[in-house]
Amino acid sequence: MTITQLRYVLAVAEHQNFTKAAEKTFVTQPTLSMQIQKLEDELNILIFDRSKKPIELTEVGKKLVHQARNIVNESERIQDIVDQEKGFIGGEFKLGVIPTVMPTLLPMFLNNFIKKYPKVKLKIEELHTEAIMERLLDGHLDAAIAATPLENDNIKERVLYYEPFVGYIPSGHRLSPKTKIDATDLDIDDMLLLEDGHCFRDGIINLCKTQRSYNEDHFQLESGSFETLVKLSNEGLGMTLLPYLHTLDISEKEKKNLHFFNEPSPAREVSLIFNKSELKMQIIEALHATIAGVVKGAITFQNVQIISPIAKIKSD
Amino acid sequence: MTITQLRYVLAVAEHQNFTKAAEKTFVTQPTLSMQIQKLEDELNILIFDRSKKPIELTEVGKKLVHQARNIVNESERIQDIVDQEKGFIGGEFKLGVIPTVMPTLLPMFLNNFIKKYPKVKLKIEELHTEAIMERLLDGHLDAAIAATPLENDNIKERVLYYEPFVGYIPSGHRLSPKTKIDATDLDIDDMLLLEDGHCFRDGIINLCKTQRSYNEDHFQLESGSFETLVKLSNEGLGMTLLPYLHTLDISEKEKKNLHFFNEPSPAREVSLIFNKSELKMQIIEALHATIAGVVKGAITFQNVQIISPIAKIKSD
DNA sequence: TTTTTTTTATAAATATAATCAATAGCTTTA
DNA sequence: TAAAGCTATTGATTATATTTATAAAAAAAA
Numbered sequence: 153m154t155i156t157q158l159r160y161v162l163a164v165a166e167h168q169n170f171t172k173a174a175e176k177t178f179v180t181q182p183t184l185s186m187q188i189q190k191l192e193d194e195l196n197i198l199i200f201d202r203s204k205k206p207i208e209l210t211e212v213g214k215k216l217v218h219q220a221r222n223i224v225n226e227s228e229r230i231q232d233i234v235d236q237e238k239g240f241i242g243g244e245f246k247l248g249v250i251p252t253v254m255p256t257l258l259p260m261f262l263n264n265f266i267k268k269y270p271k272v273k274l275k276i277e278e279l280h281t282e283a284i285m286e287r288l289l290d291g292h293l294d295a296a297i298a299a300t301p302l303e304n305d306n307i308k309e310r311v312l313y314y315e316p317f318v319g320y321i322p323s324g325h326r327l328s329p330k331t332k333i334d335a336t337d338l339d340i341d342d343m344l345l346l347e348d349g350h351c352f353r354d355g356i357i358n359l360c361k362t363q364r365s366y367n368e369d370h371f372q373l374e375s376g377s378f379e380t381l382v383k384l385s386n387e388g389l390g391m392t393l394l395p396y397l398h399t400l401d402i403s404e405k406e407k408k409n410l411h412f413f414n415e416p417s418p419a420r421e422v423s424l425i426f427n428k429s430e431l432k433m434q435i436i437e438a439l440h441a442t443i444a445g446v447v448k449g450a451i452t453f454q455n456v457q458i459i460s461p462i463a464k465i466k467s468d
Numbered sequence: 469m470t471i472t473q474l475r476y477v478l479a480v481a482e483h484q485n486f487t488k489a490a491e492k493t494f495v496t497q498p499t500l501s502m503q504i505q506k507l508e509d510e511l512n513i514l515i516f517d518r519s520k521k522p523i524e525l526t527e528v529g530k531k532l533v534h535q536a537r538n539i540v541n542e543s544e545r546i547q548d549i550v551d552q553e554k555g556f557i558g559g560e561f562k563l564g565v566i567p568t569v570m571p572t573l574l575p576m577f578l579n580n581f582i583k584k585y586p587k588v589k590l591k592i593e594e595l596h597t598e599a600i601m602e603r604l605l606d607g608h609l610d611a612a613i614a615a616t617p618l619e620n621d622n623i624k625e626r627v628l629y630y631e632p633f634v635g636y637i638p639s640g641h642r643l644s645p646k647t648k649i650d651a652t653d654l655d656i657d658d659m660l661l662l663e664d665g666h667c668f669r670d671g672i673i674n675l676c677k678t679q680r681s682y683n684e685d686h687f688q689l690e691s692g693s694f695e696t697l698v699k700l701s702n703e704g705l706g707m708t709l710l711p712y713l714h715t716l717d718i719s720e721k722e723k724k725n726l727h728f729f730n731e732p733s734p735a736r737e738v739s740l741i742f743n744k745s746e747l748k749m750q751i752i753e754a755l756h757a758t759i760a761g762v763v764k765g766a767i768t769f770q771n772v773q774i775i776s777p778i779a780k781i782k783s784d
Numbered sequence: 785t786t787t788t789t790t791t792t793a794t795a796a797a798t799a800t801a802a803t804c805a806a807t808a809g810c811t812t813t814a
Numbered sequence: 815t816a817a818a819g820c821t822a823t824t825g826a827t828t829a830t831a832t833t834t835a836t837a838a839a840a841a842a843a844a
Binding site for chain 2: 153154155156195196197211212215216219220222223226227229230231233234237238
C-alpha cells in the first residue's frame, strides 16, 4: 500500500470513472487500473464494483476511501510542517467566497494579500454556502469566507468581522419617514430578497420576526445581485436590506434612502472557515490577519446582534 | 514521500542508529541512508542531526516524526478496516500486563482466548504501569491490562473488573481480633508493601489516610511478590493487603488470616487500556469480551470504593 | 598516536515496481 | 449492427528501491 495508490483510489471514487480520474491525476488510465488492482489484491478485497455503470464503491470501499482521505490529508500535512518551520507561506490555496461577500470584500484585501504573500497562488471561487461546506469537507477547498455560525462540527470558524444590515427604503415607502428602523418594523412581504441559495436570504428571513404567514408564492421577483435589488426598490417594489459594505458602493442620491437600524443593529457574522483538519494553517492564519486588518478600518459599529445564516424551522 | 520512507524515519528516530534501525526494518543500512536522504531532499530539510552521537532529531525532525507516527498508524488501520469487514480476528497482538495482575488473571482467560481466536498471535509482556504507558503511546504495545484510572488523554480505558483488597493479618497483629477491617484501621508503618514501581503500592499508599508522617526510610523490606509478602507477614513483620484474586491461591491455613473490609470495600479498577488511535480494535474488543466474561464469575462483590493507582501529591 | 571498531555515506549492480502506448474485450448507445 | 465509451491486459520502457561492496569519518581501543 502506498500513498499514491490511495490517491488513485480517491480520484476514481470521486469521478466514478477511471479515464477521468487518470486525467486528473496526470497518469494514464492503465496506471490507475493496475495500481488499484494491486491494492485490491494486497488487501484481498474489491474496492470498486465495476459491474455498475457508472462505477460504484463497495461497502469496504467506502470505509477504505474515508480512511484514505485521512491518510492523504495527514501526509500533506508533512509539507505543512516543513513550510511552517521555514516560515514559508506559499503554494496553491483554494478559497471559496459566498456571492454576497465577494464583490465588496475581495477588492479590499486581495491586492494587499498577494503583495504580502507573493508565493501563494490564490484560486478564488464564488460559491454558495452549501457548495462551500461540501468542498471544504472533501478537500476541494482549503478555506472559504461565509456567513456564520454554521454549526458544523467538521468545519472550524474564525470570525473576520460583523457586518450590520442597512435598510434601503425608497421614498414613499411606509418606513421612509423613520430615520432609524427596527427589526420589528420589517415585513417579509414587502421586502425584496436575493434568490434562494444565498445564505443571506435565510439570515433575513430569520430576522423578520413578523412573518405571520410566510409562504413561497407571495412575490417571486427575487434577484441575484444587490444592484438589481436597489433598482427594483427604486421602482417602488418594496424595501430591501443591504450588508453595510455594499452601501459604500451606491450613488450619493441612493445613499439618502439608507436607513440604519437602531442599535443593537442586526448584523451578519462573516468568518474564514476551514476543515477541522487544519491543513495549510499558516496560509489560513495569514489570510485571517490580512482580512481582519483591512476590515477593521472599514466597519466601526459597536453594538450588533448576530443573525444566523441557517434557515431555522418555524417553532410555531 | 512514501509510507515506507516514514517507517524508516520512525525506526531511525527510535533506535538513534541507522544500522540497528535497518535490522529492525529488515533492510540493509544503505537503504535507510538513501531513502531518508531522499525524503530530506524532497522536503529540503534535515530530519536527523548526524553530527551528534548518537544521532539526534532536528527540530523539524521531531515534528515530522510525530506526524509520521500518525500517518503510519492511520495507514495500518486500512488493514484493520478490511479485517473488520471480513470478520477476521488475527495477526500479532502485543499485550502488556502489570505484575500484580499477571499470575492470577492470565491463567483465567488465556486458554479461553487462544482457543476462541486461534489466529491471533498474542505476545504478552509483564511491565510496570509507566513502561506500559510509554509503549502504548509509541506503538510498541497494542493494549495492556493495568490498574486504572490513569488520567491520560492519549490512552483509552475499558474496565474489566473491580478487584477488592483483602487484609492479610497474621495472628498476634493488633487488627487480628477484628473480623472485618476498615481503611481507617490501616497504618502504613506496619504494612508490608510491594517494591516501588508497582502501581499497586501507590494505590495502597493512597488508601492509608492515616499516614501522618510517611517517609521512605522506615522499613525497607518491600518485596516483589505477594507470596513473599505473605511469608514475611507470617513471620510477624506486619500485615499486608492482597488483591482478591490472589487470595484464591493461598493455603487453607493462611486463608484464616484473611480479613475482608467492611463495605464499601476498597478495590482497584482493572482495565484493558489502549492507544486512543484505536488500532486493532476488533482484537481489543475480543479480549475485553473474553476477560470480562471469565472474571464475572470469579468476583461477586457489589459495593466497592475505587482506589486510584496514581500516587497523589500530599496536600498538607 | 596508531590501530581497530563502529557507523554512515557513496557507487555500481541488480531487482522490483510504476508507468506508458497500444490494444483487446466488454458494455452501452446510436 | 456499428460506433463509442470504458476498463483490463500486454509488452516495453523507465523509474525506483534495494543490495553488495566499499569508502570515509568518527569513536574507541591499543
